[in-house]
Amino acid sequence: MINPQVTALNKSATLKITALTKKLIAEGKDVVNFAAGEPDFDTPEFIKDQARQALASGLTKYTPSCGIPALREAIAAKLRTENNIPAQAQNVIVTSGAKYAIYVALLTLVQSGDEVIIPSPYWVSYPEMVQLCGAKPKFLKGLKEDDFKITPASLAKAITAKTKVLILNYPNNPTGLTFSRKELEEIYQVVKDRDIFVISDEIYEVLSYDSLEHTSFASLADAAKKTITINGFSKTFSMTGWRLGYLSAPDEVSEQASKIIDHTTSCACSISQNAAFSAFKDQQWPKKVQAIFQERRDIIWKGLKECPELDPIKPQGTFYLFCDISSTGLNASDFATQILEKHLVSCIPADSFGISGFVRMSFATSNQQISKGIERIKVFLTELGK
Missing domain, CATH: 3.40.640.10 (Type I PLP-dependent aspartate aminotransferase-like (Major domain))
Structure with a gap:
């Protein structure tokens, strides 16, 4: 008998879509990943150097x-x-x-x-x-x-x-x-x-x-x-x-x-x-990261604001943008599934966050990828309106 407290748990919807996104990327698909829950850049060298020293020191x-x-x-x-x-x-x-x-x-x-x-x-x-x-x-x-x-x-x-x-x-x-x-x-x-x-x-x-x-x-x-x-x-x-x-x-x-x-x-x-x-020891790194993500925030928010079918909420922090997609006529799950399958843009439906009619879009990716994703979203919305 499996513990009913465990069987009652839901699988993580964010990890599920992230895994599917990574699978498509591994297959060579040109996916714009707005589902990511982690920064796109590598751990800074000064931290990796410290780890190497720890290993070398036993x-x-x-x-x-x-x-x-x-x-x-x-x-x-x-x-x-x-x-x-x-x-x-x-x-x-x-x-x-x-x-x-x-x-x-x-x-x-x-x-x-x-x-x-x-x-x-x-x-x-x-x-x-x-x-x-x-x-x-x-x-x-x-x-x-x-x-x-x-x-x-x-x-x-x-x-x-x-x-x-x-x-x-x-x-x-x-x-x-x-x-x-x-x-x-x-x-x-x-x-x-x-x-x-x-x-x-x-x-x-x-x-x-x-x-x-x-x-x-x-x-x-x-x-x-x-x-x-x-x-x-x-x-x-x-x-x-x-x-x-x-x-x-x-x-x-x-x-x-x-x-x-x-x-x-x-x-x-x-x-x-x-x-x-x-x-x-590095007081500049957090400031650098904050500046990078604020610039990306501006790009994705301004781009999505140009879409009359969407109502993006301007982020005050994190690397996530919450977007009202209810005017598209699709529920969040269908929106996320269709835009991934048809235009290779991944995002997270907000049903798993306790609300319907929204998707979460991560801007933990490059400026170029953000711009590419916005263009694909615009094409998708145009097709929906036909």
């Missing part, structure tokens, strides 16, 4: 389960200086990817019968992880006219005696939108006197555009006492395959969460951890 053994002590210190220092989070090394747990950090946080905090509030649209793995923990995801729908953001009133109404966690993700995957400091302070006012933890997924923090300043939820007043901050190296440093993330949590949470690491992964990859040290 740093290939287990590390302490919560991470190399000096790396935990470096992460805590980064959180204090860049994010204004009062973190110490003992609050930081280095994990095998930021995704696993979220799962560890949930396993630590919730049990059967608990509710976890997940704003919608949401990243596909949040509800599945909540269910794996035996808890119940409670979706809080964000409206298009509110930039898909939850409001203090809607949040207060959604909270019950069973609510144990609120998940925030900003800049947001899939919408590309983010919260201002004022909006976060309003959310904090709702949760501060309740027995609720906030898991704040800030993996895209560097990719904030138009001079928008990223505010970490744990930096607000006393929010750090009830906030687990999630971050990592994958998006900024193109290290998705290195599987290295981290969480920062109050002492009571980090102490218990460390037991999960002890009995599951033992530790994050020693080579990845040693390589990550160099990420803190």
Whole structure:
């Protein structure tokens, strides 16, 4: 008998389409990949050099389960200086990817019968992880006219005696939108006197555009006492395959969460951890990456705005653009399938993000590929109108 909590899980729609896209590319097809969930550029050489040094030095053994002590210190220092989070090394747990950090946080905090509030649209793995923990995801729908953001009133109404966690993700995957400091302070006012933890997924923090300043939820007043901050190296440093993330949590949470690491992964990859040290030494790389993606954001948004059948939402962060395709007469799944089969443009239908009538388009590709993809989309829309 297979565990029913596992059989109830949905396969990741994003990984499914990404796998199909990669298969077509491997077959020699000229696919414009707007489905990618990772940067298109390679891991920077200074990080790879550090990894090679670690290998040459024989740093290939287990590390302490919560991470190399000096790396935990470096992460805590980064959180204090860049994010204004009062973190110490003992609050930081280095994990095998930021995704696993979220799962560890949930396993630590919730049990059967608990509710976890997940704003919608949401990243596909949040509800599945909540269910794996035996808890119940409670979706809080964000409206298009509110930039898909939850409001203090809607949040207060959604909270019950069973609510144990609120998940925030900003800049947001899939919408590309983010919260201002004022909006976060309003959310904090709702949760501060309740027995609720906030898991704040800030993996895209560097990719904030138009001079928008990223505010970490744990930096607000006393929010750090009830906030687990999630971050990592994958998006900024193109290290998705290195599987290295981290969480920062109050002492009571980090102490218990460390037991999960002890009995599951033992530790994050020693080579990845040693390589990550160099990420803190280059202050220009994040700025360079942010500038590249902002330029790409401008190209894809301006191009799609020229299509009357589409209503693209201008991203404030991430490398995703959320596009309303309802005026085409197609549902999101048919839109994504047809444009891939007929014009070799891949994108993700938003049904798996908890909303219909939208697709997510990634601009984690070159300017030339973005322009090519836009032209193909225009041809596809013209054919639809005939």
